[in-house]
Amino acid sequence: MLHSVTTRRAFLASAAALSATTLARSARAADTYPSRPVRIVLPLGPGGVGDISARIVADKLADKLGQRFFIENQPSPDGIVAGHTVINAEPDGYTLLLLTGGFASSIPQYKKFPLDMNALVPISSIGYFDCLMVVNAKSDFQNLTDFLNAAKAKPGELNVGTISAGGVQNLTANYFKQASGANFVIVPFRTTPDTVVALMRGDVQMVIDFYAALKPGLDSGQLRAIAWTGPKPSPALPNVPTAIEQGVKDFHAASWNSLYARAGTPQPIIDTLNKALHDVLADPEVKQKLLTLGIDSRASTPAEMSQQLQNDEQQWAAVIEHAGIEKK
Numbered sequence: 001m002l003h004s005v006t007t008r009r010a011f012l013a014s015a016a017a018l019s020a021t022t023l024a025r026s027a028r029a030a031d032t033y034p035s036r037p038v039r040i041v042l043p044l045g046p047g048g049v050g051d052i053s054a055r056i057v058a059d060k061l062a063d064k065l066g067q068r069f070f071i072e073n074q075p076s077p078d079g080i081v082a083g084h085t086v087i088n089a090e091p092d093g094y095t096l097l098l099l100t101g102g103f104a105s106s107i108p109q110y111k112k113f114p115l116d117m118n119a120l121v122p123i124s125s126i127g128y129f130d131c132l133m134v135v136n137a138k139s140d141f142q143n144l145t146d147f148l149n150a151a152k153a154k155p156g157e158l159n160v161g162t163i164s165a166g167g168v169q170n171l172t173a174n175y176f177k178q179a180s181g182a183n184f185v186i187v188p189f190r191t192t193p194d195t196v197v198a199l200m201r202g203d204v205q206m207v208i209d210f211y212a213a214l215k216p217g218l219d220s221g222q223l224r225a226i227a228w229t230g231p232k233p234s235p236a237l238p239n240v241p242t243a244i245e246q247g248v249k250d251f252h253a254a255s256w257n258s259l260y261a262r263a264g265t266p267q268p269i270i271d272t273l274n275k276a277l278h279d280v281l282a283d284p285e286v287k288q289k290l291l292t293l294g295i296d297s298r299a300s301t302p303a304e305m306s307q308q309l310q311n312d313e314q315q316w317a318a319v320i321e322h323a324g325i326e327k328k
Contacts, residue, residue, distance in 0.1 A: 034067040043079030078106040083115040091264035101255030104312035122305035127295035130230030144227040151182035161195035161204035179251035211294030
């Protein structure tokens with residue numbers, strides 16, 4: 001009996017020593033973090049808004065923390081490749097993932113999503129960006145109410161163009177259709193320029209897409225913005241009202257970019273990155289650069305980001321079920 005107690009005490013002492021050693025190593029790693037370049041893996045190709053905005057933030061993080069933060073583009077359907085890269089990396093804060101609102105809309109479209117999202121932990125949001133509803137500048141539709149009245153007067157005769165069937169823009173159009181009760185046809189296109197050409201030709205009567213993609217047409221006077229899809233007007237075009245403000249109750253759809261790390265990354269490293277992002281995203285120069293891309297830059301706590309992903313998953317799951325979109 002005495003031998004059993006002694007053995008148990010020895011085991012507990014050994015476990016406590018191992019735990020203390022592990023904590024000490026984590027603390028030392030956090031104290032010196034980052035001590036080498038940090039990789040941010042993007043589920044997006046180069047040159048797009050997500051890529052450009054990530055590079056702006058990465059450059060400022062480098063200035064703030066004294067090590068290079070570099071972008072690695074790994075585009076693939078639903079971000080699977082980029083996600084696997086980060087999940088399979090060491091949990092040391094040197095391989096991070098740009099996780100987008102697209103993940104929240106993709107996860108409910110699978111019977112079983114190929115990524116274990118529990119293997120990732122949030123650091124902070126980077127910025128939020130809503131879809132914009134636009135019409136041909138020569139259209140009779142001066143506002144969203146005009147479009148809805150026409151859609152209800154001519155059920156099934158109006159067309160709304162979006163890109164990315166199953167993507168945020170396309171699902172936003174489905175959500176808008178469900179919330180407004182209007183009967184229109186959603187037409188998917190390959191690229192935003194394709195949707196704008198269709199709008200100019202009169203093949204579609206409205207386009208729903210992100211501001212940055214539509215900005216050239218807005219700047220040239222070809223397009224008229226009639227509504228934001230978010231809960232409040234975006235600072236990118238503050239004078240354009242939301243769909244909610246124009247009578248579409250309980251409708252708001254927004255997307256976002258955020259930074260995630262591999263689960264098991266020491267908390268002090270997460271804290272260091274979170275604080276740095278709060279500082280960087282509050283920088284007036286950064287805010288202005290991102291706003292030019294239609295992004296309202298805002299940092300969050302990890303818990304807030306986790307809740308955002310969860311809420312959006314539930315929202316898109318309901319839209320997908322109502323639209324009858326078949327799961328993969």
